[in-house]
Amino acid sequence: MNKTVFITGASSGIGRAAAQLFLQQGWNVAATMRTPDKEKVLTGANLKLLQLDVTDSNSIEAAIREAIVHFGQIDVLINNAGYGSVGIFEAFTPEQIHRQFDTNVFGLMNVTAQMLPHFRKNKRGTIINVASIGGKVTFPLYSLYHSSKWAVEGFSESLHYELRNLGIKVKIVEPGVIKTDFYSRSQDMINDENLEEYQHYLKTVFNNTQSSGTNGESPEVVAKAIYKAATDGSKKLRYPVGSPANWLLPLRKLLPESWFFAIVRSNVEKGL
Template structure:
């Protein structure tokens, strides 16, 4: 029986992945920062809970060692833990930016660094990172979040060369909008006292992006794609998933960047210029249109 360790399993994609792998007969090491608060997963077949905070290397080392002791091995690591920092960059504090990178980028690196000796020794293993289509394209008010996902995409692509001689596969799952708490509880909204010039722009773009989340498929579609990546035996790197991710990523490659930015603005900025009570004389947003 194979074993997968999944980070960030308290809700959303992570919890759906635990359920899916459990249903498929896998051993699942479900890791989360507060396992004592989880009321459901511990009764699912083949699932054990472990405390792991991706920003705490000591907890990572302990969780991996305990999972190996419990199940005898780890075949697949799924780096799912993460959240979205949202808002205009100027409103983000240094602490918010650092926390976003500590979790979404360095957290992924911390887990991978700790599992690599185990995978190298067995000359086999699969590393799956839940990134985002936002690691290959961008939207307004997500600049810090996109920075983290682009970092993981580049890191993973380069890492895949280094690890292939050891038969270690690196894979990125790239969801589009998915109906999870990413759009509410897991969101960190940037605000700066006294900074009001962006208010209307952020209100409109946030409303439009939130709507995408409301209309999106659930996390189960991502769980299925993670399982596919874990079991297909290939060295394929990228797995777009969701209702719009494959299409948008294809269009992004197909058309000039200026055209694609026009498409993004027509959707995410929809209503901004129509609703504005004034039109700035020369903002960067206008000059880039």
């Protein structure tokens, strides 16, 4: 029997690339997204498009149930849906702060919680959480996004202990800078021009970080790392992928904090 993967946020970027790769590899793919009616790219006999908004508990429950009915069982969950809020912290409204965590953290936890009874019953399953290098290091103006991804890292690392003896694996994929809609339509960019003291800093740093987004690696690179995490049979927890994950994360471990911060500042605060 083909194995089945269940993916959140499969309408674009990394989620879509992962759906395509698993389909090519002969897997059944439950590709979930907020608006499956609009999907034009993903096709295949082993594909099931399902509506799922990670902030809507009923849609999570319905999509998992439908995927199990359709394919018989689910082997791998990819918690991929997410977006980045960027801007000065003082300018964010409470609603924007909550939406960042409702999506990237509580949404991911809710999908995981609703999938676990199925994995527990089967005595196996793999949960792959798409975190970020931004869950291990930080850059300015991304305080909300980083705190959400640091939460995903902590949640996943702790969870892997308690699920290990049940035959359920937890994996964390940590992409670097990847060229997707993350830096355009998905981004929640905020500014308040009345907060004059921040304006020069905001514009300078935003331009530096935004330009790195346009030079990012392709989402297919991350899809390959996700596929490896799903299939390599190892108990390995973390899969950093894509520049600058390969050199920035080791550097963070090696250098004293003050040196590391100076390197970040010399890059992202260039032109201040």
